[in-house]
Amino acid sequence: MAKSAKKATPKRKPQAQLTPQPGPSTTTDKSTTKTNNLPTLTATSLVAESAPHSLQVSIAFTFTGGIGQATSLLFRKGVLINMQSISSSGNIQFSEVQSGDSISVNGVCTGSALIIIDTPTIPTSPQQFAAGIIIAGYLIQ
Template sequence: MAKSAKNKKPASRARSIPTSNAKTKTMTIPELSANALVAEGAPHSKPVDVTFTFIGGIGQATAVLFRKGVLINMQSISNTGSVTFSEVQSSDVISVNGVCTGKAQVTVSTTTTPASPKTFNPGLMMANFLIK
């Protein structure tokens, strides 16, 4: 038993982000395989809507879908409405960036961390929604 454990191949080694300070500890990123980013036809993937509502002013925003550190899809909007990502999986992140001159509300149509809807005051809109 001990022998088999000894001979077992080590799991794929995590790659850390290079920093100028060797003592720092950063978040680990797993290695990517050929199938890791495939969402088409995956049973656990689902369409997700991101709805932007601009109140008392105008706004402009971009929603970016990331999977395992890779940009999968990016869509922009410049008035109240929705963008749809057709194949979203758990652990994906939807990054929201933009500006609103009034109040803005962003709603993601699935469970996320942080929870949506998220309300923004006039100014920059910045959030990263982790799909649960």
């Protein structure tokens, strides 16, 4: 039996096409017109800027009967603004904190941990944690 002398040719890959970036657009559905306006982010959209109502917030960690480690995160409108960690008893300072910001605390301790925030929050502090995982969230009032 004779083999065919036909050579295999590679398939051509389709070329990538550029798609326009999403922006303001208008869609029409029968008698209804909708306009989609996407927010524009700039360098100063979420920057922690000094404002007349900004606060200095201190978060005090006291680890007793063992060792501990914790990380505090400051969020504004769901965006991470500042993150600091501590591996012994002490304070974490956040500047330019505003009402409506949230603070998340995550960590672990082998003894107990006491967290005190020096500004009104929901839930209120101080908050005591037993040995194990530390997970807490606070809303600045």
